[in-house]
Amino acid sequence: DxxxxxSPKYLFRKEGQNVxxxxxxxxxxxxxxxxxxxxxxxxxxxxxxxxxxDFQKGDIAEGYSVxxxxxxxxxxxxxxxxxxxxxxxLCASSIQGRGEQYFGPxxxxxxx
Amino acid sequence: xxxxxxxxxxxxxxxxxxxxxxxxxxxxxxxxHWLQQHPGGGIVSLFMLSSGKKKHGRLIAxxxxxxxxxxxxITASHPxxxxxxxxxxxxxxxxxxxxxxxxLQVFP
Numbered sequence: 001d002x003x004x005x006x007s008p009k010y011l012f013r014k015e016g017q018n019v020x021x022x023x024x025x026x027x028x029x030x031x032x033x034x035x036x037x038x039x040x041x042x043x044x045x046x047x048x049x050x051x052x053x054d055f056q057k058g059d060i061a062e063g064y065s066v067x068x069x070x071x072x073x074x075x076x077x078x079x080x081x082x083x084x085x086x087x088x089x090l091c092a093s094s095i096q097g098r099g100e101q102y103f104g105p106x107x108x109x110x111x112x
Numbered sequence: 113x114x115x116x117x118x119x120x121x122x123x124x125x126x127x128x129x130x131x132x133x134x135x136x137x138x139x140x141x142x143x144x145h146w147l148q149q150h151p152g153g154g155i156v157s158l159f160m161l162s163s164g165k166k167k168h169g170r171l172i173a174x175x176x177x178x179x180x181x182x183x184x185x186i187t188a189s190h191p192x193x194x195x196x197x198x199x200x201x202x203x204x205x206x207x208x209x210x211x212x213x214x215x216l217q218v219f220p
Contacts, residue, residue: 035210042116042198042210058207088153099143099202103155 003027004104006091011109013085021076021107023091030096032074036060037088037106046089049074050096078109085111115139116201118211125218131186133214135199144182145200145208146173155198158184189218 004025013019025032031050035043045058049068063082068074074093078085088108092101115138125131135144146158159166159173161182166173170189175182186193194217200208 040212042212043200043208044210045207048207090153090155092155099145099208100157100160101145101208102157103147106153106155108153 004091004093004102006089006104006107009105009107011107013109013111015111016080017111018080019078019085019109019111021078021089021091021109023074023076023104024072025074025091025093025102025104026072027093027102028071029093029102030071031094032068033092033094033101034058034064034066034074034076035090035092037090043090046076078111085109115203115209116199116211118197118199118214120214121212123214123216125189125216127190127218127220129189129218131189131193131216131218133184133197133199133216135182135184135211137180137182137201137209139180139203141201141203143202144175145202146182146184147198147200149196149198149213151195158197186216191218191220194218 007022033048034046037043044060047066049055065077090106091104094101117136119134143162145160147155149155170187172185196213196215198213200210
């Protein structure tokens, strides 16, 4: 079955530690996205990538980093510089040039 | 600032009722998306439309480009329709601006 997987579903970290969230897709989509969701707010774009080895900052990129070494994978690292990392993180992908996005199940990150 | 506004924020209904959720956006868009988020957090794309109306089962989405407004309708609502419904505007082909969502609860 084609789709997007994110792991783990729940992640707990201590403050000051970097953590990497996984996102893999087998839809052969060129474009991939990372969003953050906080209570009472719409999804906000962290980073996106339209092609392998290239990515752009979204609206809230500070404190995050990404890589796109393979078409299927777009991992997100939440660094210790991110002031409020506790949130629900969603990965999505789309066919380049078409707007419909397919979402993964999300990872809920809690930093204490 | 959020350029997509949804109403209402919360909505409760009895099973069988007709549901309408509204979405307004501020400037011209290339497409408007309706998404459904279940309690576990996963998001499913329901519709993407740039004009007119689309229907899938009991769900209908409409858009009025002149009025910069879209509606999502659910006919004969059912408890399994309980979810958060999110509209998102595409201001260019791939980047979306999301509304804050409408939480719908349908009671038997």
